[in-house]
Amino acid sequence: MNYKHLFCLLFFVLFVFPGFSQETETEKILKTFHSISSHELLGFAEELSSPKYKGRLSGSPEYLDAAKWCADKFAEWGIKPANAGSYFQDFPNEYSEVSSVGKLVYSSQKGKEINYRFPDDYLPGSNSASGSVSGEMVYVGYGITAPELNYDDFKNVDVKGKIIILESGVPYTKNDTTLTKWTPYAYHRYKFKNAVKHGAAGMIYASKIANPNTVNLDDFIYAHISNKVVEQIFADAGKDYKAVKKLLQKREAPSFALNKNQKISISAKTKYFPNAKSYNVVGLLEGTDPVLKDEVIIIGGHLDGQGQMGEVLFPGALDNASGVADILGAAKALAFSEVKPKRSVLFILIGGEECGLYGSKFYVENPLFPIEKTKMMINLDMVGNGTGFFVASGKSFPEIYKHFEDANDNFLHRTMNASETRKNYGRPRSDASIFEDAGINTLGLWTRNSVFPVHYHLPMDKINVLTPEIMEDAAKLLYLSILSVANDEGL
Ligand SMILES: [Zn+2]
Incomplete structure (x- = not known):
């Protein structure tokens, strides 16, 4: 082959047959998919579990610092403030500071x-x-x-x-x-x-x-x-x-x-502190379709924890720095993805969960998108210790859940189970139940088969009980399935 032939071939490849040089949609998605790094997600969880936020007790100044840190991440990635120019949605949240472990x-x-x-x-x-x-x-x-x-x-x-x-x-x-x-x-x-x-x-x-x-x-x-x-x-x-x-x-x-x-x-x-306030952090990725962008998909999880008792920190690493880190990972991926969501995606880092589901109750009473335009919500709580996934209520919404199953079957290969929605006649115990009661198709994502002991609401809920591999896969699962739900015009 002489230079003239080579030039002709190159010309053909680059300009005549663009399929050779242009990435397919799947390739673009895979590029973003592989950019999601366990290292970065663990870093997010480590930041939020660190002593400077004093266990993220909702209502406290340190909770607000953690909320601002997350909002800064949204801003850095081009995710827009979702509440009339603000990343914050505030609500009353009395709380008490425990200044000593007592006796x-x-x-x-x-x-x-x-x-x-x-x-x-x-x-x-x-x-x-x-x-x-x-x-x-x-x-x-x-x-x-x-x-x-x-x-x-x-x-x-x-x-x-x-x-x-x-x-x-x-x-x-x-x-x-x-x-x-x-x-x-x-x-x-x-x-x-x-x-x-x-x-x-x-x-x-x-x-x-x-x-x-x-x-x-x-x-x-x-x-x-x-x-x-x-x-x-x-x-x-x-x-x-x-x-x-x-x-x-x-x-x-x-x-x-x-x-x-x-x-x-x-x-x-x-x-x-009887008159304290707390905050949901709300970030929006506006959909690209002129009609479908009025519909929204919510990804949420609580940012708050149990705080600190005297000098003893309750880091809340699994509950729920892990869930927030997964959400941030998915948010970054969706923001940088070359394939854009047609529907809008709203990220809510919820406050006041540990105090009695304050933030989720406030959101459903003051939604940023009409409830009837909210296609689904997925809540993440304790998603960072284990080897498999569990999708609560997945079976009740097969047309949504199939996107999660496809993502897992094709790219992640984790064990993944789902349940049917079962009305809870008792006291609501999670943010998911508040969104569900408001009439939104709500799924809950959990990790299963714990690798490390779960120290629920105890000082031992530290960063070393997290499995970053499953956090990476949780963010990847969210990225693929939410993008797919957002672009499913049949929904
Ligand atoms: Zn929790």
């Missing part, structure tokens, strides 16, 4: 003092009042007074001036319409108020997790304790905790006062 001291039947250990035996109450309280104890089961259900945990006991031991939950476990009757009593806030109404001076909650989804009531001091500690206190009174719990599950309200010599003392140091 929990037990005085036994025989007068022996035990200093319980943080965080193995107890955790301070996220909304406890500040100060100290000590006294005799009364076990009140679920702490529910429901005359219409002929149920009262307080009926045979006097808790005035005493410290109650309380369980979370309600005495009904089936998810059916009967549960609806118990739902108002399932809220921690209800239980706290009912305890105060009956004159309790303080409380130990037999559910040892950090939990801002409670309420700050004047002078009401409380802490969370482990089941092991309750067992010990019961044993000291000659009671079998497991047997009592069985009675409780049978709706027998087995409340009783512990022995008079047994005493507990709780010390807490907190600061209450």
Whole structure:
């Protein structure tokens, strides 16, 4: 071949047969797909879990710093502010700062003092009042007074001036319409108020997790304790905790006062901010189709965590820095993708989830796109530890879910299962349920088959419990399937 022939061939390749030199749509998508890096995603999660954001307690200044950091990322990638020129959507969010890990001291039947250990035996109450309280104890089961259900945990006991031991939950476990009757009593806030109404001076909650989804009531001091500690206190009174719990599950309200010599003392140091505000971070990638751009797909996940207790950080790495990192990864990919979404894509990093789903409730009451134009929402919560995927409600929306299945089958090859939507007759427990109740086709993405232990709402929920490989694949799954849903004109 001489130079003249070579020139002719090049001319043919470059100009006559553009298929040779131009990338196909799939090639363009794959280029972006492969740019999603586990290294970068882990970096996002590490940033958000770092001590400077103090565990991202919704309402706190450090939460706002984390929100601003995420908004800066959106801006850097060309994702537009979605709320009338702002990346933020604000809502009221009272909160309490826990300034010390406090103290929990037990005085036994025989007068022996035990200093319980943080965080193995107890955790301070996220909304406890500040100060100290000590006294005799009364076990009140679920702490529910429901005359219409002929149920009262307080009926045979006097808790005035005493410290109650309380369980979370309600005495009904089936998810059916009967549960609806118990739902108002399932809220921690209800239980706290009912305890105060009956004159309790303080409380130990037999559910040892950090939990801002409670309420700050004047002078009401409380802490969370482990089941092991309750067992010990019961044993000291000659009671079998497991047997009592069985009675409780049978709706027998087995409340009783512990022995008079047994005493507990709780010390807490907190600061209450009743008028605080918090924020959803909202970023928009406008669709390219003149008609379809009025329809939107929402990718969301909560940015907030449980905060910090004294000097002890609750990093919330899996819950939910992982989900936010996945969303940021997908957002960046969608923003840089040469193949653009025809429908609009709205990213919401939700605030106030841990305090009681404040941010998602605020969004559905003040949506940035009409609800009927919202084609779907996918919520990510704890998506960063495991080897497989689970898509909640995927089976109920086959025309949406098929895009996720195709993406996984063709490019990711992870085990992926889906469930059908099942109405929850109990208390809503996730942002997804709020979007679902508002009438939006909502999916939930989780990782399955944990590689590392899951330290739910504990200081050990650190960056080292994340599996960056699945985070990369979660972002890739989102990128491929959301782009595909956004461009499916048949939807
Ligand atoms: Zn969460």
